[in-house]
Amino acid sequence: MDVVHYVNGKLVNEKETVINIFDLGLIRAYAVFDYVRLYNGKFFHLNDHLERLQNSAHKMKIILPISINDIHDIAHLLLEKNPQIDAGMRFIITGGLVQSDLISPSSISSLIILFHPLKSLPNYNDSNSIKVITTKLSRIFPDVKSTNYTSAILALKEAYIKNYDDALYINDKNEILEGTTSNIFFFKNKTLITADSSDILKGITRKVVLKLAEGNFPIEFRPLNISEIENCEEAFLTASNKQILSVSMIDDKIIGNGLAGENTKKLQFMFNKYLEKYFFDVKQNIKTTI
Amino acid sequence: MDVVHYVNGKLVNEKETVINIFDLGLIRAYAVFDYVRLYNGKFFHLNDHLERLQNSAHKMKIILPISINDIHDIAHLLLEKNPQIDAGMRFIITGGLVQSDLISPSSISSLIILFHPLKSLPNYNDSNSIKVITTKLSRIFPDVKSTNYTSAILALKEAYIKNYDDALYINDKNEILEGTTSNIFFFKNKTLITADSSDILKGITRKVVLKLAEGNFPIEFRPLNISEIENCEEAFLTASNKQILSVSMIDDKIIGNGLAGENTKKLQFMFNKYLEKYFFDVKQNIKTTI
Numbered sequence: 001m002d003v004v005h006y007v008n009g010k011l012v013n014e015k016e017t018v019i020n021i022f023d024l025g026l027i028r029a030y031a032v033f034d035y036v037r038l039y040n041g042k043f044f045h046l047n048d049h050l051e052r053l054q055n056s057a058h059k060m061k062i063i064l065p066i067s068i069n070d071i072h073d074i075a076h077l078l079l080e081k082n083p084q085i086d087a088g089m090r091f092i093i094t095g096g097l098v099q100s101d102l103i104s105p106s107s108i109s110s111l112i113i114l115f116h117p118l119k120s121l122p123n124y125n126d127s128n129s130i131k132v133i134t135t136k137l138s139r140i141f142p143d144v145k146s147t148n149y150t151s152a153i154l155a156l157k158e159a160y161i162k163n164y165d166d167a168l169y170i171n172d173k174n175e176i177l178e179g180t181t182s183n184i185f186f187f188k189n190k191t192l193i194t195a196d197s198s199d200i201l202k203g204i205t206r207k208v209v210l211k212l213a214e215g216n217f218p219i220e221f222r223p224l225n226i227s228e229i230e231n232c233e234e235a236f237l238t239a240s241n242k243q244i245l246s247v248s249m250i251d252d253k254i255i256g257n258g259l260a261g262e263n264t265k266k267l268q269f270m271f272n273k274y275l276e277k278y279f280f281d282v283k284q285n286i287k288t289t290i
Numbered sequence: 291m292d293v294v295h296y297v298n299g300k301l302v303n304e305k306e307t308v309i310n311i312f313d314l315g316l317i318r319a320y321a322v323f324d325y326v327r328l329y330n331g332k333f334f335h336l337n338d339h340l341e342r343l344q345n346s347a348h349k350m351k352i353i354l355p356i357s358i359n360d361i362h363d364i365a366h367l368l369l370e371k372n373p374q375i376d377a378g379m380r381f382i383i384t385g386g387l388v389q390s391d392l393i394s395p396s397s398i399s400s401l402i403i404l405f406h407p408l409k410s411l412p413n414y415n416d417s418n419s420i421k422v423i424t425t426k427l428s429r430i431f432p433d434v435k436s437t438n439y440t441s442a443i444l445a446l447k448e449a450y451i452k453n454y455d456d457a458l459y460i461n462d463k464n465e466i467l468e469g470t471t472s473n474i475f476f477f478k479n480k481t482l483i484t485a486d487s488s489d490i491l492k493g494i495t496r497k498v499v500l501k502l503a504e505g506n507f508p509i510e511f512r513p514l515n516i517s518e519i520e521n522c523e524e525a526f527l528t529a530s531n532k533q534i535l536s537v538s539m540i541d542d543k544i545i546g547n548g549l550a551g552e553n554t555k556k557l558q559f560m561f562n563k564y565l566e567k568y569f570f571d572v573k574q575n576i577k578t579t580i
Contacts (some may be wrong), residue, residue, distance in 0.1 A: 005311075007311065017310060017311040017312065018308035018309060018310055018311065019308060019309060019311050019316060020307060020308055021295075021297065021307040021308065021309050021382075021402055021404065022307065022404075023316070024443075025316050025319075026309060026313070026315050026316045026321070026382075026384075026437070027380075027382070027437065028437060028438075028439040028440070028442075028443060029315075029319035029321070029436070029437040029438045029439060029440060030439065030440055030443050031316070031319070060440065060444070061443075061444060061447055090317075092311075092316075092317070094316075095443065102380075102406065103439065103442065103443060103446065103470075103471065104443070104446065105443065112311055114311065114312075116392065138430075139430075140428075140429075140430040140438065140440065140441065141440065146319070146440060147316070147317065147318060147319040148318075148319045148430070148438050148440065149318040149319060149320065149393065150318070150319060150320055150350065150430065150431065150436060150438065151430065152318075152393065153314075153318060153320050153351075153385065153393060153394070153395065154350070154351060156393065156394065157351055180393075181393065
């Protein structure tokens with residue numbers, strides 16, 4: 001069955017997901033987006049994602065074409081039209097059709113909502129651990145979820161060539177900031193360490209993990225320097241589509257014993273419990289606390 | 291009469307200039323481009339622009355979908371289809387349709403060639419001088435002509451709000467690098483000064499101007515510090531669509547006497563002569579030297 005998407009006011013099928021080339025999202029890469037995960041046909045933290053989408057648009061001075069409440073309603077309508085239960089939904093807002101000077105935004109932004117079925121749930125259980133490289137590439141406007149993923153694509157290409165799975169952005173001080181499409185956490189001296197600044201994009205999964213960790217582990221908000229990697233006990237990535245994914249190798253350094261660590265597994269367990277509770281609460285119409 | 295464009299192997303009219311939303315040029319802003327100016331229905335330095343397009347694609351690891359020679363031929367075909375004589379042609383190469391992981395490029399890039407009629411020749415003669423602001427915003431991969439113009443759009447918005455015409459990117463050392471869609475030159479102590487590094491995009495008009503200036507003015511290749519603005523005699527921008535455009539005010543500092551300077555006018559005169567010679571040589575099938 002055809003997947004249904006939403007493009008500028010219309011529900012469309014796969015073949016109709018086209019956009020005018022003179023849209024600033026293409027011609028000038030002027031666009032923000034967000035991606036929300038669906039489990040069993042239900043949104044996970046949709047409001048957090050829509051709030052971040054609104055913030056991204058605001059920071060990029062892109063005006064929402066309709067209100068966030070209306071976008072919320074369209075998201076639910078789109079969900080009804082798509083029977084797949086495990087999926088992601090991508091919200092893209094661009095600067096709209098370019099004006100005659102070929103650079104200034106139109107007064108009407110474009111809104112695209114894409115539905116991405118997931119063939120199967122990614123299996124990020126404790127036997128799964130990935131290898132990552134570090135890269136001096138960086139994102140422009142790192143605290144905004146813009147569509148500008150050139151650095152990520154180049155970093156991933158480099159990682160794949162080296163037979164690694166992903167890449168971490170490091171800054172000029174050799175501090176590890178974030179992954180190409182994820183946040184990075186470390187355990188060092190049993191303390192959970194993660195960057196927290198305008199140099200990273202603060203993930204929704206990251207927020208959940210931090211809330212779950214509270215009271216269970218001491219937390220330090222700072223980027224880890226690459227010189228500290230060998231003293232780390234554990235490392236993991238967080239992202240909507242990755243949940244909590246163990247990292248067992250960074251460049252040529254093996255983390256801990258090269259397997260997913262105990263504390264990472266503990267957080268994965270807590271995250272799974274949280275997912276259960278979250279969707280139970282959604283069903284009961286209870287407002288979740290995180 | 292409808293303007294004709296080229297999209298992925300087809301000549302199309304205005305209404306058909308659409309592209310799949312799953313193209314990496316939109317979904318991940320993964321695309322390079324170039325823009326060449328046409329005077330009286332003839333390309334100005336087309337080969338230089340196509341060479342730079344090829345370099346941009348190479349640096350971004352985007353594979354050309356067809357050879358540069360074939361792109362050259364399509365450019366001429368498109369020109370035949372469009373009777374307008376004063377125009378620009380924009381070549382965009384994107385990473386193509388995204389693969390199932392929603393971030394990796396396809397093996398087939400997209401090629402778009404857009405024809406932009408110019409209503410009239412911009413009148414950048416010596417009575418014309420603009421005001422610009424400086425901005426700490428910067429471009430990512432500055433030596434590549436990628437479609438990532440978010441910084442430019444934000445900088446221009448800021449300039450327009452302040453009733454200025456354009457913006458100049460400055461780095462952390464307060465050095466002036468380039469304009470949002472142009473290169474910047476200064477005259478100080480009768481010496482022509484312009485940045486020359488991987489921090490700027492080297493324009494084709496910049497190259498012509500430097501060649502014309504050779505032997506006529508001493509030339510220094512370095513970015514000017516903003517502290518030096520008040521000691522400057524003249525300033526001007528260069529770009530395919532701006533030619534040589536005098537700058538008479540940077541932030542709150544007036545350059546020289548606030549009018550286009552003598553040396554800028556001299557270079558404008560030389561540039562106009564060069565244009566005449568260039569197109570005379572094209573007509574006579576003589577290879578021009580710059």
